[in-house]
Amino acid sequence: MDLVKLKGKTYYIKASTNVGVYVFIDNNCLLIDTSFTNGQAKTIDETLKKNNLHLKYIINTHTHLDHCRGNLYFQKNYPQCQVYASEPEKPFMENPYLLAALFCSASPLKSLDHSPRCFPVDYYLETGKQKISEQEFEIIPLSGHTIGQIGVLTPDRVCFLGDSIFSTYTIENYRLPYLFDIGESIKTMHSLLEIDADYFVIGHDEGVFTREELPHLVKRNLANIEKFCTQILELLEQPLTREELVEHLSIKNDLVLNLMEYHLIFSTVSAFLKYLFDEELVTYFVQKGRLFFQCS
Numbered sequence: 001m002d003l004v005k006l007k008g009k010t011y012y013i014k015a016s017t018n019v020g021v022y023v024f025i026d027n028n029c030l031l032i033d034t035s036f037t038n039g040q041a042k043t044i045d046e047t048l049k050k051n052n053l054h055l056k057y058i059i060n061t062h063t064h065l066d067h068c069r070g071n072l073y074f075q076k077n078y079p080q081c082q083v084y085a086s087e088p089e090k091p092f093m094e095n096p097y098l099l100a101a102l103f104c105s106a107s108p109l110k111s112l113d114h115s116p117r118c119f120p121v122d123y124y125l126e127t128g129k130q131k132i133s134e135q136e137f138e139i140i141p142l143s144g145h146t147i148g149q150i151g152v153l154t155p156d157r158v159c160f161l162g163d164s165i166f167s168t169y170t171i172e173n174y175r176l177p178y179l180f181d182i183g184e185s186i187k188t189m190h191s192l193l194e195i196d197a198d199y200f201v202i203g204h205d206e207g208v209f210t211r212e213e214l215p216h217l218v219k220r221n222l223a224n225i226e227k228f229c230t231q232i233l234e235l236l237e238q239p240l241t242r243e244e245l246v247e248h249l250s251i252k253n254d255l256v257l258n259l260m261e262y263h264l265i266f267s268t269v270s271a272f273l274k275y276l277f278d279e280e281l282v283t284y285f286v287q288k289g290r291l292f293f294q295c296s
Contacts, residue, residue: 001013001015001047002014003021003047003048003050006156006199007156008154009154010155010156015043015044016036018202019044020032020059021048021053022154023053027054028056029054029055029056030057030133031058031074033060033061033067033203034069034071038070038072038073042073045073045074056080056082057081057132059085059125059137060093060119061142061149061151061160062085062089062149063119065096067162067163068085068119071083071093082122083119084125085121085125086148086149086150089147089149089150093121096119100113102267103264111260125139125150127150140153140191140195142191142192143181143185144180144184145162145163145179145180145185146180147180147181151164151195153195158198159197159201161200163177164188164192165188165202166204167204167205168217168220170204171224175254175255179225179271182272182275185225189222190218192218193214197211200214202217232249232269232272239294240293241292241293242266242269242270242291245269282295283296
């Protein structure tokens with residue numbers, strides 16, 4: 001892994017989850033997300049050491065394990081490191097089983113609960129301008145993918161967006177990326193166009209986009225949401241349960257699902273149904289112990 005300079009004191013490390021790096025004047029640094037595995041975190045640490053950097057701060061954009069599980073390595077090896085996250089994400093980081101419980105609506109299946117350990121958060125980050133080590137960062141609300149996801153705008157006008165928006169590769173290969181709240185995701189995607197930054201770093205794949213390139217990616221993401229709204233409404237011309245809707249969408253979009261992917265898709269389809277219900281486009285009824293949805 002290489003430390004790639006973006007602008008000024010702002011860098012990133014390209015990985016399965018892209019990691020932001022901001023370097024302070026004393027060669028202490030801040031990481032924005034920490035990747036997924038212990039091995040990935042160790043490789044990130046080796047990159048920092050190769051560049052004479054010492055980790056002092058972590059900001060996690062959200063609680064999903066591919067963005068914060070590396071905290072375990074860094075908190076063990078840098079015990080003085082301070083971790084920041086938004087207030088809504090803190091309970092999920094400190095009680096990781098809650099995320100799996102959310103997918104299962106109960107105590108989760110053991111194979112879905114991948115991280116029983118806690119990721120302690122030292123400080124909440126409110127949205128707006130916040131100082132860390134005398135440098136001012138802007139914390140931007142980016143809810144939708146999770147309840148309290150945040151973006152981080154560095155003093156160099158580089159903005160780290162977490163999973164508020166997905167790359168073309170992700171959309172084309174995964175078809176229906178996980179979303180918790182469709183209405184909030186749509187608002188967030190529109191709001192990205194108002195951020196005063198020169199470069200934008202997303203969580204996965206291509207990584208870095210210029211201010212001029214971002215609108216095309218926003219349009220691509222919004223079109224994908226619209227595509228699935230249309231598909232769901234077409235399928236709900238006849239009543240279907242959520243399970244049946246997941247089945248039809250999986251077949252229609254060639255989705256091959258394992259246990260985790262099934263729960264992610266099931267949850268995302270639930271988010272679409274909630275959004276379409278709020279828009280008064282679908283309704284529901286219960287019959288013989290089964291919950292059905294259909295077009296209004």
